[in-house]
Amino acid sequence: MESKIKKIGVLTSGGDAPGMNAAIRAVVRAARARGIEVVGVRRGYAGLIAGDIIPMYVRDVSNILQAGGTALFSARSKEFCTEEGMQKAIDVCQENGIEGLVVIGGDGSFRGAGDLSARGIPCVGVPATIDNDISSTDYTIGFDTCINCVVDMVDRIRDTMRSHERCSVVEVMGRHAGYVALHAGIATGATFVMVPEVPCSVVDVIKKIEEGRRFGKTNFIVLVAEGVGHAEELSRYIQDTTGIVTRATVLGHVQRGGSPTSRDRVLASRFGNLAVELLAIGKSNRVVGVKNDALVDYDLHEALAMKREFPMDLYVMNDIISI
Ligand code: F6P
Numbered sequence: 001m002e003s004k005i006k007k008i009g010v011l012t013s014g015g016d017a018p019g020m021n022a023a024i025r026a027v028v029r030a031a032r033a034r035g036i037e038v039v040g041v042r043r044g045y046a047g048l049i050a051g052d053i054i055p056m057y058v059r060d061v062s063n064i065l066q067a068g069g070t071a072l073f074s075a076r077s078k079e080f081c082t083e084e085g086m087q088k089a090i091d092v093c094q095e096n097g098i099e100g101l102v103v104i105g106g107d108g109s110f111r112g113a114g115d116l117s118a119r120g121i122p123c124v125g126v127p128a129t130i131d132n133d134i135s136s137t138d139y140t141i142g143f144d145t146c147i148n149c150v151v152d153m154v155d156r157i158r159d160t161m162r163s164h165e166r167c168s169v170v171e172v173m174g175r176h177a178g179y180v181a182l183h184a185g186i187a188t189g190a191t192f193v194m195v196p197e198v199p200c201s202v203v204d205v206i207k208k209i210e211e212g213r214r215f216g217k218t219n220f221i222v223l224v225a226e227g228v229g230h231a232e233e234l235s236r237y238i239q240d241t242t243g244i245v246t247r248a249t250v251l252g253h254v255q256r257g258g259s260p261t262s263r264d265r266v267l268a269s270r271f272g273n274l275a276v277e278l279l280a281i282g283k284s285n286r287v288v289g290v291k292n293d294a295l296v297d298y299d300l301h302e303a304l305a306m307k308r309e310f311p312m313d314l315y316v317m318n319d320i321i322s323i
Pocket of ligand 1: 015016129130131173174175176256
């Protein structure tokens with residue numbers, strides 16, 4: 001079927017995530033295969049306002065599939081949130097003949113995509129964030145790579161904690177979401193997982209450590225999402241209260257880099273291809289996602305309003321089996 005649009009742009013916005021490059025590659029190749037011209041917008045919405053636009057052909061995205069980060073760079077733009085900035089972005093799209101935009105990023109980036117769509121620039125959002133905190137999809141691009149990285153790091157920490165019979169508090173990313181802490185916690189057998197979604201106190205952490213001790217446990221891992229506590233502070237408290245030598249590690253941005261896992265590469269490729277399909281049939285203001293492994297797409301505003309229950313069953317399960 002002939003495409004309803006002739007030229008699209010693709011940008012990455014907000015915190016980067018491994019797999020963004022795989023999505024860019026899929027967008028460029030899927031569009032070119034349909035005879036649609038593609039340009040890359042560098043540095044997210046800031047680059048759109050500045051007209052930082054480059055043509056993208058199929059060979060321009062060779063050998064980026066396996067690379068972490070984003071070849072188009074990413075940024076957070078305050079100017080884009082102003083009326084003036086938004087108008088500049090629209091003008092740049094019109095001047096460059098951009099009839100549709102694929103926005104690869106998190107929910108902050110999707111709000112901008114919604115505003116652009118409402119003003120006549122059709123947008124499709126592709127969820128990419130290590131936080132996995134977008135309710136309209138089961139998984140976001142980058143999450144799988146991130147938790148595998150955390151698991152690798154915590155396994156290493158566990159080796160030395162076991163040798164010295166110590167406790168380790170590991171702070172992971174997640175300012176507002178605990179999916180990284182929860183999944184990595186289950187996969188590493190963490191004694192306690194602190195997440196923003198589940199109220200708990202340091203007293204609960206101590207109780208769990210003491211309980212483990214009574215069952216003969218000699219080394220402990222506590223995972224804390226950055227949104228609820230800090231490793232240094234918590235370590236000191238655990239050591240002072242229990243007498244167990246406790247060390248703190250803040251994993252930081254190591255979690256956001258690295259070559260994407262096969263799972264993230266496949267997900268990103270599917271999302272990128274679907275985003276182009278939607279624009280090609282004239283759809284606008286959509287966000288793509290995956291539910292029970294099937295691709296889905298929703299109205300952007302409906303998607304942003306969706307609420308997903310935190311998987312308490314997993315949280316409780318971990319609490320039971322991490323004794
Ligand atoms: O990418 C998501 C995220 O990693 C959050 O977990 C974290 O709070 C935030 O981005 C930090 O981003 P930056 O260091 O780029 O401000």
